[in-house]
Amino acid sequence: MDLSRARWRKSTRSNTAGGGCVEVAGNLPGVVAVRDSKDPFGPVLTFAPEAWRGFVGQAKQGSE
DSSP: OOOTTOOOEEOTTOOTTSOSOEEEEOOSTTOEEEEETTOTTSOEEEEOHHHHHHHHHHHHHHTO
16 A cells, blocks of 8 residues: 555644653545554554544543
8 A cells, every 4th residue: 555645644642751652644545544653664553544534533532
């Protein structure tokens, strides 16, 4: 998968102490990519946009 056009953004839940950093690229057609910001050349997980929205929705419910 070509991720050269991915615009990565760091999660607002990531902390500034260097741990728990997640970056998401949602600008790619038909896919949402997720990576560890401390390892930008490491593995990337990809999800269908609907699956990603479902995951984020469930995560938000669990944090309330």
